[in-house]
Amino acid sequence: MAEYSAGQLEALSNIKTILENAGLSSVDLDISQGRSAHASDIVESGGTSSPSPQTVLQYIPPRATVYNESQIGIRLNQINRKSYASALANHPEGSVVEYPETGQLGGEAVAHRFKINPREFVHPKVNIQYALGDEHGGRTGVKCHLISDPPAPVLCTKTTYKCKGTKQCEFAAIQDDNTSHSFVEGTPSKSFSTQHQSNDTSWSAAQEVFYKTLALFTTLQHYGCAFEADPLDSSGDLDDLSDDEDSVGSQETGPCHGELLMRKDKYGRAIIECQHRRKGHKAHLRLGNLGEYDLTYLSALFNNDKLIIDELECKAQSAGYGPRIPCTISVPATCKRQNCSEWHRLPSGWLDRGKLQRDTKCNTVFEFYTPDNLDEHPYVLVVCRNPHTHAPPAPVKTPPFYLGVFKKLLISLDWKLADATPRRILLDSGFMLGLRAHLGWGATRDPMLSDLHPSLANLDHIRRIIHDLREQIFPAGTGMAGAENLCEEHSKLPLEERYVRIAEQIHIGGFVEESIRIVVCMSPPMSHYLMAAKRVSIDTSFKRVHGWEEFEIEVWHNASNRSLVVCRAFVTSQSAEAHFKLFKRIFSIAEADTGIAVRFRHIHGEGFDSWIADAHKGQALGLGMFCQWLCRDETTVCSDEPPRQLQDLTQYEHLARFYRLCITHFKRKIRELRSSITPEVQVAMLSLSSAEVHPDLQGAFATIRAGGKKANAWLDDKLTGSKFAFPAIYQPVSKIPIEVWRASPATTNGNEQAHRGINRDGVNLTLLAGIMRGMQYDARAIKSIVSFAEVGIHSRDQTSTHFYRTSRAVGRQGSSFSSEP
Structure with missing residues (x-):
């Protein structure tokens, strides 16, 4: 063996480092100074420091280095007292090897030595894609020589597993030698991209x-x-059917x-x-x-x-297709599927899906040697004997390293994890930025999760990972229990930081008993804006949170010229009783936040002048019931109807003094009847919405009555079905002063605008996600108003002045008329 100078040794060491960082083997660089060949000649493919995520992601397992005759002669390939390896591959700390190389011939063994971190120990076994099981066993106190370098006996625990092979369709072709393998080239994605490429888009028309x-x-x-x-579709005689109730009821x-x-x-x-x-x-x-x-x-x-x-x-x-060709379906042995996805022609002549059967012929054996003292010997040896008799299984399992990276990115979503889906996370800029950083991504297109690991190409697999992590992060769930838990957490915050104020289930008795759930969300600043308002609009959205209705109270902030949601609530009932309970809880919160009691102009002489809503009966009656409750002990005489006392007013009479219907909803419902009514009837209906005395009210009623069944039903609803409706559209029969009527907004467009704005943040959400997205939306709105108050910056270049809003309304009205038939 050649002798090297100190300078030459340093140069060789530098070359070794360069090769290792590039993922290449440096086994041919013998930098020993006059030593005999031993296991250290097969150089480890990585450094001693903890690897970066990009290093692990880019690591390509090298081919194992075959022992030469001189090394075998001095037993440098000895595993233990009885067994020897034909080759050895060294893998750096943190490396992920999913398809460890095995012996090419029966009886041959390839050893893989993994450098591990004792403090963050991840066993190499969990990264292997092959299904391990069947015959297995374990022994303690086994001496393994290849753990240390130079070789020396190290006490280990040895576990042995046999490859379970794959599951193949019973109609698969007889396997030949081409399906066996001992080494998978490159990374899983590169290996399988070649194996599964086909011209699937070029099927012939036939x-x-x-x-x-x-x-x-x-x-x-x-x-x-x-x-x-249908019970009558039996094969028996129709006359044999019994008229007995029990017999009829038992018909399946x-x-x-x-x-x-x-x-x-x-x-x-x-x-x-x-x-x-x-x-x-x-x-x-x-x-x-x-x-x-x-x-x-x-x-x-x-x-x-x-x-x-x-x-x-x-x-x-x-032509190479159809139910008679050999099946190519193959799944991992751990797959729970029992049947092939393809249909085959059975020998009996019937069509059926083939049964997935285990390939039990694989003789590959995996031996794992784990030192008893990992701190002293931070290595694990994996010995793979005999070639596999089947094709490599697809990389369906996500190794812990890649799973950890994915979960770290999911956790970075914070509360957005509550409604995360495979699609939504890829549209999240923060998640995508993190994924790019982990992958060292520089391409123009965004990376996919399958670029992290091929198993993450399965959206259902991603969804299961998200679901499992969500259950850990939100143990109370993302529904009502999660909202209750969040409400409890917010109750411990300083008052100015609270948002989720009530999350409770209420039992309502009466004619129809029901159990409703209510979640009220409003911050103290929202309470202040609510109690300072004169004119209020309310509306309900049905599509933002799955299984819940979202109720909003909105006001117009004159100084900043923008609408503002001052209360957001989620309910499961639209009944009047449910809304009555809701209003009681909303105003109890607002009073506690502000120290101001709720006040209505017609009751207290100040406070709320008008409320506007659509024609929802439950909302209106619930609000009327709340006003009755406020006046339950009020003996003050009505200012507009003496000598009656306020406590004597009905819910409808309270509504007649401050409640209006949205003119847009009113007109929309009439337009929906156009196919069933004449233009004359339509004009008569529209004429009922007025702040002035109708010149011929009874004549309008008569015209509508003559308009047919649907026109009559419409008028009956306005006069008797929803008794609050007619005073809410026709000022002369209401108790609202004309100046208050005219000052009130004519539509609930502010609510509709708020719905549109927050719906852009997502619809069909979980309750917890709906609450959290609402909190962020409302906080932005409050901050916008504060910014205007502090520095005079509007949220838009074009402020929504009276002129701007009126010009927009007139423009829309013109467009509406131009589309009339």
């Missing part, structure tokens, strides 16, 4: 039509009619099991329908428009015409 036809038949064969069965309906038949309709077109479909019994399957299918093949399948079936399927087989 192949596409063949598979569409086969899929239709097998679907119908598998599911049948699937409509609800369930899905229809009628035979599906392929027939011709009266125009000679092919149709498929259930045998029970007939006049008076049309709730059974019927399929037409079969022109996209091969009717010859489809008819042969329905009629079991074996000659035609054999002819067409053998023709397809010769």
Whole structure:
């Protein structure tokens, strides 16, 4: 062996470091000074310091270095007292090896020595994609020589596992030697990109039509009619049916099991329908428009015409497709699927999906040697014997390192994890920035999670990971229990930081008993703006939080010329009683925050002048009930109707003194009736919304009454069904002073604008995510007003002055008229 100078040794050491950082093997660089060859000649492929994420992601396991005769002669390849390795691969700390190289021949063993961090120990076994199990065992106190360098016996625990192979369809081709392997080249993504590349987009027209036809038949064969069965569709005589109630009640309906038949309709077109479909019994399957299918093949399948079936399927087989070709479906042995996804022609002649069967012929054995003292010997040896007799399994398992990176990125989402989905996380700029940093990504397109690890190409797999992590981060869940937990946490915060104020379930008695859930969200600044308001609008959104209605109270902030949500609540009922409970809780919070009691102009002579809403009956009556509750002990005489006392007013009479209906909703409901009413009736309906005395009110009523059934129903609803409605659109019959009426906004556009704004942050959310996104939205709105007050900066270049809002309204009105028929 050559002798090297100190300078030469330093140069070789530098070269070694460069090669290792590039993921290349440096086993041929012998930098020993006059030593005999031993295990250190097979140089470790990494440094001693903890690797960066990019280093691990870029690491490509090298081929194991075969021991030469001189090394074997002095037993440098000795694993333990009885076994020896033919080659050794060294892997740096943190390296992820999913397909460790095995011996190429029966009996050959390849050893893999992994440098590990004793303080953050991750066993190399958990990274392996092969399914390990079947025959296995463990022993303690085993001496392993390849743990240390130079070789020396180290006390270890030895565990042994056998490769469980893969699961293949029973119609798979007989395996040949080409499916066996001992080494997977490169990274999993690079290896499998070559293995699974095919021209799947270039199917011939004949192949596409063949598979569409086969899929239709097998679907119908598998599911049948699937409509609800009719008791009269039995094969017995109709006269045998009993009139006894118990007999009739015991008739099982369930899905229809009628035979599906392929027939011709009266125009000679092919149709498929259930045998029970007939006049008076049309709730059974019927399929037409079969022109996209091969009717010859489809008819042969329905009629079991074996000659035609054999002819067409053998023709397809010769072209390399169809149910008679060998199946190529292969899944990991740990997969729970029992059946192949493809349909095959059985020897009996029937079509069925093949059974996935374990390939038990693989003789590859994995031996793991873990030192008893990892601090002294921070290595784990993995010995892989015998080649695999099957193709490499797909990398469906996410190794802990990549899973840890993914979970770290998910945790960085903070509260956004509550409604995270595979799509939403990739649209989150913070998540994407973190993913780019971890990958060292410089390409123009954003990286996908599959660029982190191929297993993350499966969206359902990603969804399960998100779900499991979400349960850990939010142990109370993201529904009502999660909201209650968040409410409890907010109650411990300083008052100015509180947002979720009430989260409770309330039992409501009465004519219809119900249990409702209420979550009230409002910060102290929102309470102050609410109690200072004169004119209020309310509305409910039904699509932002799944399974909940979102109720908003909105006011207009004159100084900054913008609408402001001053209360956001989530409820599960739209009843009047539910809204009554809701209003009580909202104003109890506002009073506690501000020290100001709730006040209405018609009750207290100051406070709220007007409220505007759509025609929702539950909201209106709930608000009227709240006013009744406020006046329960009030003996003051009504200023507009003496000598009546305020405590004597009904909920409708309270509403008549401050409640208005949104003119936009009012007109929209009339437009929806245009197909059922005449233009004259439509004009009469619109004329009822007025701040002035109608010149011929009874004449308008008569015109509407003569407009047909729907027009009458509309008028009845305004006069008697929703008794608050007519005074809320026609000022002369209300108790609202004309100046208050005119000062009130005519629409709930502020609420609609708030709904649109926050819906851009996401819809169909979980309750917890809806609360958190609402908190951020409301905080931004409050901050905008504060910024204007402090430094005079508006949230938009064009401020929403009276002129601007009026010009926009007139413009929309013009567009509306231009679209009228």
